[in-house]
Amino acid sequence: MTILGIATSTVATLVRAVTAPDHDRDAVAERFARGTWSGIAEPGDRHATAVIEALGAETSLARLIDDHSGGLLRAAIVERGVEVDDTELAEAVARWTPRISKAAALLAFRQAARFGASLIVPGDPEWPRGLADLGPHAPNALWTRGNREALGELDRAIAIVGARAATGYGEHVAVELSAGLVDRGYAIVSGAAYGIDGAAHRAALASRGTTVAFLAGGLDRFYPAGHEALLARIVASGAVVSEVPCGVAPTKWRFLMRNRLIAASSIATVVVEAGARSGSLNTAGHAAALGRPLGAVPGPVTSSASAGCHRLLREYDAVCVTTADEVAELVPLEVEPATANAEGAAVEQVEASGRRRPADPGGTRIRLLDALSLRSARSVDRIALLSGLALDRVRAELGVLALEGAVAERGGGWVRVHEKTG
Amino acid sequence: MTILGIATSTVATLVRAVTAPDHDRDAVAERFARGTWSGIAEPGDRHATAVIEALGAETSLARLIDDHSGGLLRAAIVERGVEVDDTELAEAVARWTPRISKAAALLAFRQAARFGASLIVPGDPEWPRGLADLGPHAPNALWTRGNREALGELDRAIAIVGARAATGYGEHVAVELSAGLVDRGYAIVSGAAYGIDGAAHRAALASRGTTVAFLAGGLDRFYPAGHEALLARIVASGAVVSEVPCGVAPTKWRFLMRNRLIAASSIATVVVEAGARSGSLNTAGHAAALGRPLGAVPGPVTSSASAGCHRLLREYDAVCVTTADEVAELVPLEVEPATANAEGAAVEQVEASGRRRPADPGGTRIRLLDALSLRSARSVDRIALLSGLALDRVRAELGVLALEGAVAERGGGWVRVHEKTG
Incomplete structure (x- = not known):
């Protein structure tokens, strides 16, 4: 037998x-x-x-x-x-x-x-569902170390990837995004490389979140060697995954192919920093090809470490993301009720564009406040002249503004009560 | 009479x-x-x-x-x-x-x-053609100081606007973009405010370019007062424009309306830095509403001075621009011949996405180089095993790479000649 x-x-x-x-x-x-x-x-x-x-x-x-x-x-x-x-x-x-x-x-x-590695095949409950989108390029098996259950959380995992040669700025943002996303119930996927990847994994661990690392080589020898301790910690609470068996070395080709697993197994990919030729652009390319939401974190245009991110924004329709909330907007876990917020007003202002502003048709309010002084009281006639508004309108609007406490009557005239904003 | x-x-x-x-x-x-x-x-x-x-x-x-x-x-x-x-x-x-x-x-x-101000009305040769796009909100007359001819150059003018509370980074980028655009034959429009506007005008003057400032108040008293000398220099070689007559003060409403002239008179608008409530977002809104190309310069997500730019990228479909060349791409002055460049190859790599890579179908070349060592010569059999490529293919490809000088035969085996890149 x-x-x-x-x-x-x-x-x-x-x-x-x-x-x-x-x-x-x-x-x-x-x-x-x-x-x-x-x-x-x-x-x-x-x-x-x-x-x-x-x-x-x-x-x-x-x-x-x-x-x-x-x-x-x-x-x-x-x-x-x-x-x-x-x-x-x-x-x-x-x-x-x-x-x-x-x-x-x-x-x-x-x-x-x-090495305590498990073999997972399609059909297993832990098989990452997103991999099916790779079609004929999907892996036929995965090797994993750590908690197989962690793979079940890939359904709500966001990939945070980026340059090995990250700057302090990039690592700071990677930490903020990773920790913020864990706080919002997401898991974090990355490639365990130096720089952005490592920062993303570490912040997820520090926030007691689930994090999964996809490697390009076999799981008997962690790469990069300097991240052995980090990968051991990921094994302890999350999972480390590879599609090649123990004994297989990570090669450039395997890194490129590993990137497709990062993009496909997670529900969105965010590139934090990437040089013009960074491998994380390859991951981003996979995410875009798979129709996965793709975010890119901007940075100073004077920083070559952000050049790849800016390219993703320019050429790949990546969404500009600056906070964990904005990343979460790419793939919300739950539908939150639409609420009016402080930003709404600013949006209206941006949209003014010569059309009537919904919050202040014709700019009456701004023009009236423009015509008032904080110190010297002005007559209604004078205010009408300065603002270019009709007398009736000035009188009516002053009444409303007085009720709101924005203007006050003084010595037969009117003054503004607050400094103007904006 | x-x-x-x-x-x-x-x-x-x-x-x-x-x-x-x-x-x-x-x-x-x-x-x-x-x-x-x-x-x-x-x-x-x-x-x-x-x-x-x-x-x-x-x-x-x-x-x-x-x-x-x-x-x-x-x-x-x-x-x-x-x-x-x-x-x-x-x-x-x-x-x-x-x-x-x-x-x-x-x-x-x-x-x-x-004050040597001229009156210009629609139909005058200097009347900025772009203003017609404002339709019923177009001005009925413009007052201008400086060279009326400068207004003729608005047809190739790009508006560079941004926060008054600009950072050193923002002013640096404004200078780079403005000078770079002047070098490429563009004129520069802005609003003469402190911060980004001032940097844009100054760099244009320093590069002996044409620059036009649109003001919100009358031309008898330049605003802001601290930019009186700058505005005098703009008058000397370019033009300063307002739609309100001498004696009229700049008010918040007039600033908002002035912004529509900046957006409409230029062929594209670029926002360099903008806080979340910056007036330059209003200019950007006008540009977007007019269908003018809109660029936004990214910056550190940790800088509040870039928050407005990131918002334009996220919500207003602004194009991420990082160099004068990228701004020029928004509205090219001449059609340049499409040439293959170094970036082309990188684009291919990003687009790999599990599909065959045009430059290296199946990754043969990368996989072969992965399987070679710089130091120890390897047999063709060994290379086939390591690369997962067929023997015939390995032999053929090694021949090509040898011709290119990328690999060499040594002691009956093969070695890689150069360090891998990327």
Whole structure:
């Protein structure tokens, strides 16, 4: 009795070590095969996803093991009535076969068990729902350390990402946004890099929020090394996730592909600081392509660390966000009742634009107050002349303003009571 | 022989003192009446514009002088077949009549002559074309000091406005943008206020550019007083403009209405810094309402002086502008040939988003370079394994990269030649 050539009992033990215990033989085999596939196909390999979808992870991998030329795999796919592009499949098979190794598969699972990593596959309750939007580029399995439950909170997680070479300003804003969003009930997703990512994770932890870090390499060796302690703390209360198995190094390509997981697993992405060529622009690009709300934090135009954010505002229709409240507006958790607020009045003023201002048709009030002095009392005639308003109107409006305490009668004339604002 | 009750010769002398000399009797009378109207109706008074349009400035004012109740004015308008809202006209007449004064009219013209101010009316070659977009809220006359020719350059003028309480950062950016735009052939419009406005005017003057200041009060007393020297320098090479006559004080209402002239007379408006309640947001609102391109300069989210700019980005669809080039893109003076530039590549990267990257389909190149070391030579087999690429592909791509000098063969294996970028 074997699974992919390995004793079923060994596989079952390994799989049970890294996943929930109650699986039958087929489920065990499927999980083992998906975990093994995660070390064979590079992240985002849509052909791997396609063959797994067509045949299942175990069968597709078994056909590949039985025939490294890919002939059996192709035949099995065609038999299922799935169309195949022969050239593309041949190229994919040529990519995969150098990596087919029983030893590598066993090592990946053994290391995972040793580091307390779990394997999660589509259909598991913890599988991040947002990943489905990646379509053919969705991962086939995820490895995770920490609380699997934390992944359930990705439904209300906002990604805060940004430059490794962040400034004090950028880290300050990342901390403010992360802590503020945790206070408002959001979880925080990021990539555990130095700079903005680290600040976002740390502030979420400090606010006792849930935070999830997506890594580009295997979970047996945290990257960057300087964030080992931070990642250990994330494991303790949140989760650290990767789509590549233990033993796999983070490469530039895997960082780029990891970014799609950050964008897809969260409900919105905010870039806090980003140089003109920052990797976080790639994450932002994924978020935009997925139709996820995208926010960018502005900064001084004289700071190269904000150049990428300004580019997102200019070219990618990112929303300018400056506070946790504004980020929350991108994806509100609950519908709050619309209430009039202090800002309303200012909006009216901006909208004046030569049209009548709703709050002060014709500017009567401003013009009247303009015509009054704080010190010397002025007659109604004089006020009419100065304001360019009719006498009747001046008299009526002065009465209203007097009731409000804004003007007062003095010595047969009128004075303004308060300094004008604005 | 009189015009509006004043000896025609006196009027002709006054008008000639403030405008081009070759006018016949009717033109003189019309100019005199428009100048007089500018002291009777408040800026933006659409009823004044309507009666002037219906009857001409002289006739409408003469009817009003003859009958302060407005009955003759109304009859004259109706006779022309123009519809009248009786209530509104009565209100307007009640606003105007307290200000009808022969002495005031004469004083306005005499002061204008004394201060070298000109009167410009619609139809004059210098009349700013953009003002027509204000429709019924357009001014009926403008007073100007300086070079009337400078007004002809408003067709390529960009308004740079912002907070009086500007920061060093804001003034620095205002200077950079203003000087940069002058270098690119633009003129600069602003409001001569302290802070951003002053910095914009000064930088334009320093760059020997044309700059035009719109004031809210009469041109006999420059406001703010601290900018008297600056305004004198603007008069020397550019122009200072107001729609109210000499002797009229700047009031809050007139500042708000002045802002519409700044927005309408220029081809785009840029707000450099603005507090949450800054008057420059009102200018921005006018620009947006007029459909003029609107730019906002971002700044630190921790700076209240940038709060208004961020609000324009969030709520008013303002374009994020960080350099003079980006401002120029709002309203290019000439069509430049589209050329590929360094930014193009970065855009592709942002757009990768899980789709194939045009410059590097499937990430082959990145993955291959990821799999190479600078120091230790690796076999093609090993590179295929590390990169997850097929052997054939690895061989082919290594050949290309070797030609480009990015990789080299060494001891039967391959090494990377350069550090990776990005």
